[in-house]
Amino acid sequence: MIGGGVVGTHAARMAVGLGAEVTILDRSIRRLRELDELFEGRVRLPLHRTGLESEDACARLPPPGRDQIAVNIMSLSNLDNTGPRHETLLHYPKLLGSGPSPSPLWTGQNLYRRHVCSFVCKVMSKASHSGNAAFTGGCGSRL
Amino acid sequence: MLVETNACAGIGATDDNCRKAGATILDSAREVFASSEMIVKVKEPQPCEWTQLREAQILLTYLHLAPDIEQAKGLLDSGCTAIAYETVTDAQGGLPLLAPMSEVAGRLAIEAAGVALKRYTGGRGLLTGGVPGVQPPVSW
Numbered sequence: 001m002i003g004g005g006v007v008g009t010h011a012a013r014m015a016v017g018l019g020a021e022v023t024i025l026d027r028s029i030r031r032l033r034e035l036d037e038l039f040e041g042r043v044r045l046p047l048h049r050t051g052l053e054s055e056d057a058c059a060r061l062p063p064p065g066r067d068q069i070a071v072n073i074m075s076l077s078n079l080d081n082t083g084p085r086h087e088t089l090l091h092y093p094k095l096l097g098s099g100p101s102p103s104p105l106w107t108g109q110n111l112y113r114r115h116v117c118s119f120v121c122k123v124m125s126k127a128s129h130s131g132n133a134a135f136t137g138g139c140g141s142r143l
Numbered sequence: 144m145l146v147e148t149n150a151c152a153g154i155g156a157t158d159d160n161c162r163k164a165g166a167t168i169l170d171s172a173r174e175v176f177a178s179s180e181m182i183v184k185v186k187e188p189q190p191c192e193w194t195q196l197r198e199a200q201i202l203l204t205y206l207h208l209a210p211d212i213e214q215a216k217g218l219l220d221s222g223c224t225a226i227a228y229e230t231v232t233d234a235q236g237g238l239p240l241l242a243p244m245s246e247v248a249g250r251l252a253i254e255a256a257g258v259a260l261k262r263y264t265g266g267r268g269l270l271t272g273g274v275p276g277v278q279p280p281v282s283w
Contacts, residue, residue, distance in 0.1 A: 006242050010249030018253065019272025 004031045004045075009038070016042050145179055147172045193217030205229055205244070 001008035001015075004026035015022045016039065023044040026032055032045045039045075146166040148158055158168045169175050176182060176195035184204035188196065196202060196218070206227035208215045218225045228240035253271065262268035 006245035007249035007252070010246045011252045012249075014250045014253035015271065018257070020253075 001025065004028075004035050009035065012039065012043055145169050145175045147175050187211070187214055188217070190217065193221055196221035196223040198222035200224070201226065203228065 001012050001022065001024040004012075004024045008024055008026070012022050012024055012035075021044075022039075022042070023046065024032075024035055025046065026035070029047060032047060035043065036045055144166045146158075146161050146168055148168050148170055151157070151161055161168060169178075172192070173195060176192065179200070181201040181203065182196070184202070187204060187206050188202065190213070193214075194217075198221070200221075200223045202218070202223050202225040204225075204227070206214065206218075206225060207229065208218075208227065229238065229244070231238070231240045233239045257271045258264055258266075260266040260269045260271065
């Protein structure tokens with residue numbers, strides 16, 4: 001589901017009822033938290049601001065406001081050796097936002113953010129395919 | 144309250160049902176447009192209805208004017224006061240008239256997607272929920 005508003009939420013309810021694997025993308029962490037409560041871990045809720053947009057579109061995104069994502073900017077080299085395992089995220093507090101508050105992410109300064117986002121989504125996708133529901137729910141509520 | 148004949152047939156309400164509720168049944172939409180101060184519809188007016196609207200008349204309906212410039216021009220030319228359901232907000236800033244449509248749209252989308260996955264409609268021959276022993280459809 002692209003967007004977790006009224007349409008996306010009701011579509012997700014139907015799809016969940018049919019037994020589908022459901023992922024809801026939304027740019028608002030507050031909304032993702034509400035959806036996490038609503039679906040009780042039955043849908044994937046990766047924080048995903050850029051994954052379906054081109055890099056140009058990504059560069060035009062407005063700086064995050066109060067729904068700013070809780071992911072810190074980090075070097076790609078920190079991700080290179082980690083592999084797509086959920087321990088990577090759980091043991092990397094900065095990536096989960098429990099470190100210092102992220103600085104404002106202005107265009108041009110968030111060079112690595114999209115990599116982190118796509119990485120997170122890729123990891124979550126793989127984790128859920130391996131049946132690791134705890135990771136999915138945990139990440140949805142912690143991010 | 145003036146109601147076009149058979150206006151409620153789609154939901155199983157007859158003209159008599161409408162009369163019992165206090166409505167006067169007219170033979171055509173044109174007559175309703177001609178003798179009403181406020182027009183209440185669901186779907187946006189058709190081109191032939193733009194010219195029946197007039198100044199001092201109020202139109203209440205779903206409009207979705209953003210992709211429909213002809214409609215916007217037609218309404219402007221009529222001089223009526225048009226209120227789009229989908230823009231009406233409540234005290235909490237929500238969109239109470241848009242929300243039910245969105246609920247329908249979202250739920251219907253999955254049914255439509257399920258049909259589109261079927262082989263006979265040109266799909267890949269998949270079930271929305273998969274079956275035991277088979278990987279479920281993955282869309283991203």
